[in-house]
Amino acid sequence: MSRKWSRGRWAAAGALSLVAVAACTPGGGDGDGGEGGGEMVWALGGSEAQPGRVHQQVAELWSEQNPDNPIRIEILPDEADQQREQQALELQAEGSNFDVLGVDVIWTGEYSTNGWVESLEDVRAEIEEVSIPGAVESATWGGELWVAPYNSNAGFLYYRTDLIDEPPTTWDELCEMAIEAGQQEDIGGFIGQGSRYEGFVVNWLEYYWSDGGELYNEDQSEVVFDTDTATQVTEWLADAKESGCLAPGFNTATEEEARNLFQSGDAVFMRNWPYAYSLIQDDQQSPVRENFGIAPLPTFSGEGTISALGGFNNAVSAFSDNKEAAKEFVVWAATNEEVQALLATEASVPPTLESVYEDLSDDPVMALLGEVLPEAKPRPPAPQWNNISVEMQRNLFPAYNGEGDPADASQAVQEALEGAVEE
């Protein structure tokens, strides 16, 4: 008992306890023991990872075709932060339980900097050729490809066809229509993701980008944040809140609150992801199920459209015992037409393979995605993205709610962005 423990031993004990925690995740830790071959584990979360859903079908498809290296899904929690934490517990301990990782578009930089994922530079050409540019961008950090694109996402403008003839092309126009139609019908105007969380940052960036703003230069080495544009955009949002353009409850709404409001006929416009389309259409109780349409998001100039890119990609764990097969799998999932089409047809999960959108142009959601995705921008997948995002939430959220100065908020965001480059 009196034996002194070196720091290394303490670290080892800490690592051991981390492994123990990771091993407690359901189904985890049943080692396949094999050196090269054997079953692989794909760690991802969300509703589509559940038994019978589309990611499981993809895994089955691979396992049928590759009986030597079948793959099985380890279902992680629904919430993105919790998925990241589960993966981090395993990877921090250099555990080999996960071979393929479902990596959110904003984690690329963090994972590569931590040395948790294998570089995919040697298969880059193959992937880049067929994938949506924005998705490849979200998979790249420091000029190197770290993850293989798998599925994507972009924001739509949902509008009421019974109240609006032509969807607006500028945000100002949207507000005019929202106020007018909203007052006429005694319902809310525009609803989006205005609660203080990552979704608000996504919404705010769409306003900011659509006014010509940028965060970083091409190779993400320099901050090109425009504080004037940022201040203008925040002021516009604050005015929109004051004037009644924003529906009541905008500043506490996430995706689901927004969808509920719009689906029950209490809003003229909604910014949301494609998933809401089929849910509203299939809701027999909804008064709007036959009275809504989708359009690209407006901009401030009225030209083009811009959306923040979502989705997640697949990475090969740096601690996998089966890297070769895992790499084959992620490339296959990114480039195989059958897999990518399955995502679109089975689950309305937007694929990253460009050709799928041409094949499925009869489907309104896929057709609009085909139009919007080439213009979609990823949030910078910097290692410090979470820090930047938290600072944006802390400063921009009070500013648009009349509890902070928009110009000061822009200044704080600028500093957060610069802090991330310096590190």
Next chain:
Amino acid sequence: MAATTTDTGREPGVSGGADRSGGPRRREMSETTLGKVFVAPAILLMALVALFPILYAMVLSLQAYTGRQNQGWAGLDNYVEALTNDRFWTALQFTIVFTVTSVAAEFLIGLGFALLMNQAFRGRGVTRASILVPWVIPTVIAAQMWFFMFNVTPGFINNVFGLGDFSWLGQSGWASFAVIFADVWKTAPFVALLLLAGLQTIPGDVYEGARVDGAGMFQRFWYITLPLLKPAILVALLFRTVEALRVYDLPQVMTGGAFNTESLSILVQQYVVRTPDPGLGSALSTITFIFILGVGMVFVRFLGKELVIGEEGR
């Protein structure tokens, strides 16, 4: 306690035991030593489970991190960073306001419930059970439920009271109110339960005697119930204060920390999980730990005194 309330229980302490056994002194000593040996494994296990993480967090709090990568020792830098950060003070302020108001309200309501449940009336069993329902609901679920109740969509509370589109969670002040309200709803029954247990230890003949002496209802409450209930009150306040100081789930689910409803635990969680800086996160959690420990010690001090005084007075 109940086991020692025999005649000899009046004089607690080592001497009582020694008198009773009456054996040679040497044997007494070895029995104590033997007792220590028997207790040792349990204490060791507890130290391993409870003490190790605390000490490990303190060690971590003295180290510098970039993201999750250890950069060596940092001295007290993390503490300086934590204490000079506005966010820490805002979070501390909310945590204290939350604790003081919610514990005060829970105590008053809980005491009312406890007095009610202590009366003999028809349907007392049903009342007791139904009062406890909020406490049985897991906090995250209660928080999500109250989010739906307060939020503009679907807006149950606004519908019931005809408040239109009043945004409870979307403005400063009212957001804190909503979180505190939900906490009071959730844990007042717990306080009631603890106080009820205390009430039931007060013998009925004390009240009878007082009534014979002509004491009114309020006099009986003030001079008998409250003093005799003091130990139970202190236990309830201790439990609730310590728990309220480390509140996480209610504000996290209901507001996400918006509109100055960020508690210390939310801040700690952010630095440990969301924007990982284990050094700063551990420093914040150590500060929180010391703060809560301090408040807890104050209570225990009062509690210890009360228990002793209560014992002598009997």
